[in-house]
Amino acid sequence: MFTKKSSHKPVLPGFGLSMGFTTFYLSLLVFLPLSALVLKSFELDWAGFVKVVASERAIASYQLTFGSSFVAALINLVFGLLVAWVLVRYTFPGKKIIDALVDLPFALPTAVAGIALTAIYAPNGWIGQYFYQLGIKIAYTPIGVTLALVFIGLPFVVRTVQPVLEDLEQELEEAAASLGANRLQIFCRVIFPALIPSLLTGFALAFARAIGEYGSVVFISGNMPFRTEITPLLIMSRLEEFDYAGAAALGTVMLMISFLLLLLINALQHWSQQRHGGAQ
């Protein structure tokens, strides 16, 4: 499958060894288990498969998973651009610390994030109690799920937009200003178009990550079937009922969606690099 293009004369050694090891490792860890997953779902006939993946409970879980992931990724799109903008363009005390802190959701275990967010937004929590008095429940509702997914996806947009914004040539803005554009026009017509590919990449990454998220959501969601049950959790409960084929069927659907999203992200990144490289 992976053969070198013959046009390139091999100069460096070690292609066979490194490629062989990579292929072996990936086959054992990715191909083999994931094909077991897909094959297991084939144990169901088509009607059975549809019955599992299109059951009312499954559809409710897709709605919650994709809906809250989409909203969370949108929130991250707006605030991620804002944070990247502030980190690149402005100077303020503690900037380096805040820049480093943006990666916290990558480094903090999801279970820790989950219980901390629940402690904040539960009806008796630090912030949740005030909303509860107003009659708004945050934890154990789709709002809580969305907040957890905002936390999980926070670094993606910031980290994809930040380098592009850093490399943006200020001369272009100066040129636009000298031609009479005001600041808003410069942002909308000069800066924003240059950021679109990286914004979309960051959005897609945050969305893809949010769809599969389990650890943080499981604590804050309350896990009620039909209402606050995300799809990974539904897979988990199928497993606990020893319904392996049903779990595998749901897993296969999720896997296909994740894979398609990844292909989209790679295409976006490719586009982003070309645009970015071409501008220089």
Next chain:
Amino acid sequence: MSAGSGQFQPRRATTEPLWLRALLLTFALGFLALFLVLPLIIVFGEAFSKGWQVYVAAVTEPAAAHAIKLTLIAAAIAVPCNAIFGLAASWAIAKFQFRGRQFLITLIDLPIAVSPVIAGLSLMLIFGARGWWGEWLNEHDLQVMFAVPGIVLATIFITFPYVARELIPLMQQQGREAEEAALTLGASGWQTFLRVTLPSVKWALLYGLILCNARAMGEFGAVSVVSGKIREQTNTMPLHIEILYNEYQFAAAFAVSSLLALLALLTLVLKSSLEWRAARDLAEAEACRRPE
């Protein structure tokens, strides 16, 4: 906006008015305070809410101590395995052109997008009692699921992209001239790799390792499928936190969480210092290239 009013302000045209800057800064910092700083404060605040003694007892009781040990073991196996994989994959992908290269990169990213629950489930379908190799493993008295090997495998699955993802873009950017020069001068392949390639990517490699380690120690979803959650046998730190939390032992749950939060903060500090060193090395290399 005219640039010539009053005193000379050379960059006035390419920045926002002061009130807008203040507003944007407030929104950005407020968002980060709410989503990043507050959860951290909560973790440490709740951990110490019942005093030092409860904290110390929570992190030293046998079940917690065992969970910490198991987490360390899993990371100690998973991280080196993924480091070797990361080096091999980045060498093949960054230094050579071949068909399917882009597809391979997508495949390496897969664990970041795939739900950890699916990762755990897939491993179970191979190694579980009713899985593909279940019977064979059973006959030879090897237990993978609901035991340490399963936890290690799940951890490896979830964390294998991190080293490779740090190394691939850097190695691609560095090209192959340095390696080709070393080979022309008579170095062997391994010498070239160890003395030319490895030193030039060392900071990225280290960063990949610490990030991989942080994810490995904190992995929850995949491990919770394959571990069986047997206390003092197959319980890792994140699973121990879940059990304590579900038993309403909140102070203890946050105490164990605070250890993982410290690890996360340490990871961020190391990351910043590694980035600083990488930038310094790059500046030095640039300075060497321009002798006059």
